[in-house]
Amino acid sequence: MKKTIFSIVCAVALALGMTSCGAIGIVGGIYQDTTTPEAVTANALGSKVGQAEVWSVLGVVALGDAGIEKAAKEAGITKVSHVDKKMWSILGVYTKVTYTVYGN
DSSP states (O other): OHHHHHHHHHHHHHHHHTTSOTTSOSOOSSEEEEEEEEEEOSSOOOSEEEEEEEEEETTTEEEEOOOHHHHHHHHTOSSEEEEEEEEEEETTTEEEEEEEEEEO
């Protein structure tokens, strides 16, 4: 009986672990501090930089506006050249995602 319960718990844990979004990229289960490219255009590399961020606690509460439009407006960018995404997380308890927009 204990073996059956253990097997069921393991199967459920495995299934839950495999339900995350496949487009997330590199994920650190304990700690994460990564920057990855998110988007690129044919526009030349610009001198202006804008940022926008969202954050989440326990994956239950998430707040913020990390839209490219918000970041571009903040820096006065009208022609976006590329966008980077920075993820910072500790134990999945607190996660912050910042989008950095570059352009002119």
